[in-house]
Each structure stands twice: as C-alpha cells, then as structure tokens.
Amino acid sequence: MKYLxxxxxxxxxxxxxxxxxxxxxxISIALVCILRxxxxxxDNIIARASGxxxxxxxxxxxxxxxxxxxxxxxxxxxxGVSAAISWNWFGGAVDVTKGVEFANFAVDPDQLAQVYPxxxxxxxxxDDFAKYRNAALVNQATLDQQxxxxxxxxxxxxxxxxxxxxxKIVGAIPxxxxxxxxxxxxxxxxxxxxxxxxxxxxxxxxxxVDDPGRVGAVMAQIDExxxxxxxxxxxxxxxxxxxxxxxxxxxxxxxxxxxAGVVTLCIVFIAANTASMSIRERVGEIAILxxxxxxxxxxxxxxxxxxxxxxxxAGAAGALVAWGGLELLHSKFNAAQPGGMGALTxxxxxxxxxxxxxxxxxxxxxxxxxxxxLGASRRSVAQTLREVF
Amino acid sequence: xxxxxxxxxxxxxxxxxxxxLERVSLHVERQRFVALMGPSGSGKSTLLNVLAGxxxxxxxxxxxxxxxxxxxxxDELAAFRAHTVGFxxxxxxxxxxLSAVENVELPLLLTNLSRxxxxxxxxxxxxxxxxxxxxxxxxxxxxxxxxxRVAIARSIVTDAELIVADEPTGDLDAKNAEEILSLxxxxxxxxxxxxxxxxxxxxxxxxxxxxxHLDKGVLLETRxxxxxxxxxxx
Numbered sequence: 326m327k328y329l330x331x332x333x334x335x336x337x338x339x340x341x342x343x344x345x346x347x348x349x350x351x352i353s354i355a356l357v358c359i360l361r362x363x364x365x366x367x368d369n370i371i372a373r374a375s376g377x378x379x380x381x382x383x384x385x386x387x388x389x390x391x392x393x394x395x396x397x398x399x400x401x402x403x404x405g406v407s408a409a410i411s412w413n414w415f416g417g418a419v420d421v422t423k424g425v426e427f428a429n430f431a432v433d434p435d436q437l438a439q440v441y442p443x444x445x446x447x448x449x450x451x452d453d454f455a456k457y458r459n460a461a462l463v464n465q466a467t468l469d470q471q472x473x474x475x476x477x478x479x480x481x482x483x484x485x486x487x488x489x490x491x492x493k494i495v496g497a498i499p500x501x502x503x504x505x506x507x508x509x510x511x512x513x514x515x516x517x518x519x520x521x522x523x524x525x526x527x528x529x530x531x532x533x534v535d536d537p538g539r540v541g542a543v544m545a546q547i548d549e550x551x552x553x554x555x556x557x558x559x560x561x562x563x564x565x566x567x568x569x570x571x572x573x574x575x576x577x578x579x580x581x582x583x584x585a586g587v588v589t590l591c592i593v594f595i596a597a598n599t600a601s602m603s604i605r606e607r608v609g610e611i612a613i614l615x616x617x618x619x620x621x622x623x624x625x626x627x628x629x630x631x632x633x634x635x636x637x638x639a640g641a642a643g644a645l646v647a648w649g650g651l652e653l654l655h656s657k658f659n660a661a662q663p664g665g666m667g668a669l670t671x672x673x674x675x676x677x678x679x680x681x682x683x684x685x686x687x688x689x690x691x692x693x694x695x696x697x698x699l700g701a702s703r704r705s706v707a708q709t710l711r712e713v714f
Numbered sequence: 715x716x717x718x719x720x721x722x723x724x725x726x727x728x729x730x731x732x733x734x735l736e737r738v739s740l741h742v743e744r745q746r747f748v749a750l751m752g753p754s755g756s757g758k759s760t761l762l763n764v765l766a767g768x769x770x771x772x773x774x775x776x777x778x779x780x781x782x783x784x785x786x787x788x789d790e791l792a793a794f795r796a797h798t799v800g801f802x803x804x805x806x807x808x809x810x811x812l813s814a815v816e817n818v819e820l821p822l823l824l825t826n827l828s829r830x831x832x833x834x835x836x837x838x839x840x841x842x843x844x845x846x847x848x849x850x851x852x853x854x855x856x857x858x859x860x861x862x863r864v865a866i867a868r869s870i871v872t873d874a875e876l877i878v879a880d881e882p883t884g885d886l887d888a889k890n891a892e893e894i895l896s897l898x899x900x901x902x903x904x905x906x907x908x909x910x911x912x913x914x915x916x917x918x919x920x921x922x923x924x925x926x927h928l929d930k931g932v933l934l935e936t937r938x939x940x941x942x943x944x945x946x947x948x
Contacts (some may be wrong), residue, residue: 327823330921334811613807617821617868618796620789709767710803710880711759 328623332630339603346599347639350689353592354643357656358674358682359651360585363578366672378537379440382547383529385557391526392556397433399550400530405543407535408439411510411527417481417490425484427467427504430528431513434460440533450496458512461492466496467504481506488516533564545618590686596693600632611701612709625702632694633687640686646675647682715874715908716742716765721774723760723931734760735771736931742924744875747902747909747941749918752928758912759880761928764800765910766878767791779875796824800869800907802879806861808853808868815840815849818867839867842905843897859890866897870905877901879911883918893919899941903929 336343382400383388392410401409410433417429438448446462450530454460463473473496482489492508510527528652534543544560551558599681602612611624651674723735734757742748750758763769764776767783779798780921786794795801800821808817818836827835840849843863853861862882869877879898883891899921901907910913911918920940925936 327829330816331809331812331823333819334809340810345751609807610809613801613803615792616766616795616801618792618794618799618824622793686763707760707763710763710768 328627328630332627332634335603335607335631336635337601342599342603343635346596347593347635347642350592350636350639350686351643351646353588354640354682354686355647355650357585357685358591358644358647358678359672360578360581361678361681362674363552363581363652364575365675367575367578368683369671378534378540379563380532380540380544380547380560381529381532381563382544382558382560384531385559388529389557391528392530394525394527396556396558397527397530397549399410400547401436402531403532403543403550404544404545405534405536405539406532408436409530409532410436410440412529412531413510413513413526414485414528415481415508415513416486417506418484419481419642420481421482427464427470427506427643429481429506429508431510432507434509434511437462437507440531446496451534454507454509457493457495457546458509458515459490459492460495461506461508462496462498463494463507464498464503464505466507468494470504474622485514486517486522487520488513490516502550589689593689593693596632596689597637597696600694601697603631604628604701607702608704608709612704612706615706616710621702625698628698628701629691632698633690636690636693637683637687641683642684643686644674644679648679667712715744715746715779716740716910717775717777718761718765721761721764721771721776723757723764723769724772733931735764737774738928738931738933740765740926740933740936742908742910744908745902745906746924747899747922747938747939748911748924748926749922750910750912750926750928751918752912752934753931757931758928759901760931762910762912763879764877766801766876767794780905789817796821797872798875800872800874800877802862802865802869802882804881804884806853806858806865806885808861808864809915810853813850813852813854814845814867817853817864818849818871821868821872835871836867839871840864842870843867857890858886858891862886862890863897864892865941866894866901870901870907871911875908877907877909879909881913881915883913883915888917891915891917 345354380390382396397409397411400406400605407627413431415429415431416425418425434451437454438446438451444462454462461479468474473494475497477494478491479494480489480491480694491514498505514524532543532547534540537541544562547560548558611628614624615621651672652667718740721735721738721740722733722847725732725734738761740761750761752758760769763770765778767778767786770784772915778794781794781798783791787801808814809820809899812820815833815836818839818927819832821830825832837846837849838847843866845860845863845867846861848856848864853864856864862885866877866882869879877898882898883894886894898909898911902909902923911922922939923941924936925939926936
C-alpha cells in the first residue's frame with residue numbers, strides 16, 4: 326500500500342493519455358455490460374411470455390401456414406388437455422398507414438380463462454368477453470400505448486382480411502411487457518361470412534395440460550393425431566415456442582457477444598500500447614529506482630498496478646454507466662409511458678455482470694501491463710544508465 | 715571501505731570487444747572523498763557502477779563495506795544498494811510527479827519506517843542540503859543546483875555509508891558546481907560518508923582527498939587531491 330501514492334502519481338503524469346485510455350476501457354466495458362444483459366434478458370422475456378403447461382400446436386411447415394379449425398375439437402378431446410382455444414392473426418391496424426402497432430388475435434372465448442389463468446383477470450372480465458360478441462381484452466401496455474381505457478370502442482382494420490371491426494374493450498390484462506389485443510373468433514367469422522369469405526382455419530391452437538409431468542406425452546399424442554393428415558402439426562411448449570421465435574435473435578446476440586469479446590481484446594492492445602509508451606518514457610527513472618535498491622519484483626508490481634488500477638477504475642466507471650444508463654432509461658420511459666419499455670425492462674445490468682465487468686477490466690489492465698512491466702523490470706540498470714544518460 | 719582486486723569488465727558491441735576495465739585494483743578508506751577522472755571511455759563510470767553494486771565484473775573481487783559483492787544475488791545486490799549506497803546522477807533524475815520531499819522519501823519506501831518517520835527523515839535530509847523550505851516544490855520548480863541538492867538529500871536519507879555520484883556537476887554552472895562539491899565534502903567531513911565521484915570537472919580536484927586517473931580501462935595513477943593537501947581531511 327505504501328507504493329500506492331507513487332502509482333497514482335505516475336498515472337497522473339500524462340493526464341490526457343490516462344484519460345483517453347480510461348475512456349476507451351470504460352466505453353468498451355459499458356458496451357460489454359449492455360451486451361451481456363442480452364442472453365438473460367431474452368430468457369427473461371421468454372419466461373415472462375410463457376407458461377410451463379401451455380402448449381402451442383401449429384402447422385409443421387411453419388406458423389404462417391394454417392390448420393383446419395376442426396382440429397380444435399380433436400385437440401380438446403385428447404386426454405390430458407384441460408382446455409384449448411384457437412388463435413388467428415388478424416393483423417388489425419388503428420391506422421393502416423401506420424401499420425400494425427400491436428399484436429391482435431381472434432380467439433375462442435369459452436376456454437380462454439382456463440388456458441390463460443396467468444393473465445390474472447377477474448372472472449367477470451372473461452364472462453363479459455364471452456358475453457358480448459364485439460368484446461375485446463387488451464393488454465395494459467397496449468392501452469397505455471394507444472391511450473385507451475376499458476369501456477372505449479375502437480376500430481381495427483385488418484391487413485389480412487377484407488374487414489374492419491369495431492370492438493368494445495371489456496378488460497385490461499395487467500401483464501406487462503406485451504402489446505396484445507384479443508377478440509372473439511365468432512365476431513370475425515360472421516364479418517367474413519358477410520363479406521363472402523370462407524373462414525374455417527386457425528393459425529394455431531393453444532392448449533393447457535392439466536399435469537406438468539404429462540406435457541411431453543400430450544404433445545406427442547396431439548401430433549400423432551394429425552400425423553397422416555394434410556396439415557401435419559408440430560406441438561411445443563410455450564417456452565420452447567417463444568424460444569424458437571427468438572432463436573434467430575439469440576444467434577445475432579451470440580455474434581454480438583463475440584464482437585464484444587474482440588473489442589475487449591482490441592482494448593487490451595490499446596491499453597498495452599499506452600502502458601508500453603508510458604514505461605518506455607520512464608526507463609531512466611526506473612533504472613534510478615533500481616539503483617536505489619528497488620527490487621525488480623517491486624518495480625514490476627508497481628508498473629503492473631498502474632495499468633491494473635487505471636483499467637479497474639475505468640472499467641468500474643464503464644460498468645456503472647451501463648447500469649445507471651439502463652436504469653435511467655427504464656425509469657424515464659416508464660415515467661413518460663408506463664409499460665412503454667415493454668420487453669426492454671428485461672435487460673438489466675445485474676450484480677453478476679457488474680462483478681464480471683470489474684474482473685474483466687482488471688484483467689485487461691494486468692494483461693496490457695504485463696509485458697512492458699516485465700521488460701522494464703528485467704532491464705539491466707548499468708546498461709540503461711549507459712544508454713539513457 | 716572499498717577494495718577492488720584485479721577487476722575486469724568486458725563489453726561486447728556487435729563483434730567488437732571493449733575492455734571497459736582491465737585488472738583494476740583499488741583501495742579506498744572510509745570517510746574519503748575520491749574523484750575518478752579520465753577521458754570519455756576511460757572506464758570511470760563502469761568502475762563506479764561496479765563498486766556501487768550496479769554492475770558485475772567479469773573477473774576480480776569487489777568488496778564494499780565488508781561485503782563481497784561477487785557473491786550476492788540480484789536481490790541481495792538491490793538490498794546492498796538500498797542500505798549502503800546513495801546515488802547522485804548528472805541529470806539529477808528526480809521523479810517529476812513527486813515533490814522534493816517525496817523524492818527524498820523514495821528510498822525510505824524500502825524500509826519499515828512509518829509514513830511519519832519517513833517524512834521526518836526526508837525533511838531532515840533536505841535541511842542538511844539547505845532546502846528545508848523547498849520540500850513541497852516539484853522538480854520543475856527548482857533550479858538545476860537545487861535539484862542536485864535534492865538528489866544529494868535523497869542519497870543520504872537512508873544514512874548510506876557510501877555516496878557515489880556520476881558527473882554531479884556536469885549539468886551545473888560554475889557557482890552551483892562549487893556548491894555541490896562543497897556539499898559533498900561536507901558530507902564526508904561532518905557526516906562521515908565515503909564519497910566517490912566520477913567527474914571531468916577539474917574544479918573537483920581541490921575538493922577531494924584523492925584523485926584516481928583512468929584511461930582505456932586501466933588505472934593510471936592515484937594521487938592526493940586538494941583537500942588532502944590543504945589538510946581538510948578531518
């Protein structure tokens with residue numbers, strides 16, 4: 326510790342250089358911290374968006390291909406399925422010129438409450454949804470986004486079907502993070518019938534399995550049921566479904582993480598170059614210290630401490646900036662528009678990430694200072710004195 | 715204090731061999747002020763480095779303050795220098811980011827003294843060299859002569875027996891050079907130090923007890939300096 330003042334003074338020797346190196350390390354560590362939130366953030370989104378005993382059944386060819394609506398009755402008859410509903414993407418827009426601003430689906434109201442007990446809606450809201458043909462259940466985030474409230478009448482124009490439908494909002498789904506809108510399939514079916522459009526398909530079927538231990542068996546049984554039909558199905562758990570939906574994003578995140586690693590490596594080289602320059606300028610002074618009796622281990626340790634301390638302080642600052650920045654972003658957006666951050670609230674610089682960042686920073690410092698410090702500490706005093714003075 | 719017997723030092727520069735020291739034998743008593751003189755390349759700095767434990771001879775024995783330096787490891791040599799030798803260099807070589815008193819305190823970091831004790835000793839050393847009121851100044855705020863005084867304070871702060879100085883007046887004007895030589899003489903006379911300097915400065919002769927002449931790595935002659943002749947040796 327008695328060498329710490331010397332280490333700190335040496336860091337202040339060339340303030341601009343130390344600051345610039347510190348900024349480079351801080352910015353890279355802040356970026357790495359933010360990127361490190363992505364895997365956990367995506368998992369969090371998937372976890373929030375999924376239930377463990379809810380399964381999705383869709384066309385094996387992909388979710389854009391439909392299934393016969395008749396499949397719903399067959400799925401409901403499968404032993405172990407306690408409830409099931411159909412889902413149809415409506416693609417409704419408040420203003421078609423703005424496009425679809427939130428997900429909206431036509432669903433079967435009769436078993437909606439059993440399939441989505443985690444919506445935490447009062448039974449009266451489900452009852453109203455089933456009772457009124459034009460009823461809509463809307464996620465709170467959607468209400469906030471559109472500045473709607475329960476009781477409002479709203480009109481959506483479909484970008485998929487040739488109809489516009491007017492709905493009455495009967496309930497707000499308090500679950501945060503998703504902008505969604507649900508209405509009765511029957512309402513859509515009648516409107517399409519009036520428009521002369523045949524409507525006997527569904528995009529997918531969502532089922533609730535009564536026993537978490539039988540989810541796999543039930544999924545296999547459903548898919549087996551339609552194995553030899555024209556529309557072969559694939560069933561998966563909700564978490565798996567959402568996970569697959571995000572899988573391409575996860576691959577991109579993996580690439581970004583690799584890039585972040587390369588950036589960190591580049592920062593090591595930049596910091597090493599700075600350390601090398603700083604030490605090279607002081608070979609004479611270092612020789613004088615050795616002449617005074619400073620051992621090479623002490624010289625090595627103090628030079629390494631300089632690089633380590635700079636990187637540690639800069640890295641800690643970068644990590645705190647990343648943490649504070651995301652927290653500020655969350656609070657600002659939520660204050661301006663509650664729930665408006667949606668899924669982005671899942672991205673949090675956790676304590677683990679902060680600790681990892683601080684360790685990585687220190688590692689950058691040590692790695693960058695190692696070779697220059699070793700070279701300087703091993704240099705012969707007499708030779709240096711001859712060369713420098 | 716210093717005993718060198720048949721010391722040789724050879725440097726390789728490319729394919730060339732340079733005999734920096736050739737079978738030099740030398741004896742310096744305690745509390746003497748000795749000047750090593752000679753033309754450039756005569757081996758005087760090499761000789762200073764060898765007797766101060768900064769460089770090792772290729773052959774011959776070096777004994778300083780009753781320690782045979784040939785037998786010491788790198789770490790032991792470092793410890794020897796820390797306890798026994800104080801260094802003064804031509805260009806002062808103070809750490810620019812430290813104040814004068816912090817520069818003087820530097821060698822004491824190698825001791826077990828407390829921070830307060832280190833500071834007290836550093837201030838005492840500055841007082842000895844006449845810079846008690848300049849302790850808080852950075853080197854760039856001091857004149858060349860003052861910087862060299864700080865360097866001398868740094869060399870005596872550990873109470874080293876041997877002070878070695880390589881061209882201590884080389885970067886100073888005549889007045890400051892005289893003052894530095896006088897100060898070194900005072901260290902010998904009043905503080906009982908053994909002082910060995912390398913110098914080209916003919917003015918040094920009148921201040922030292924002994925002048926040792928070298929040329930091409932060979933010790934040519936040892937003769938009394940002005941101080942010995944004037945009976946300054948105390």
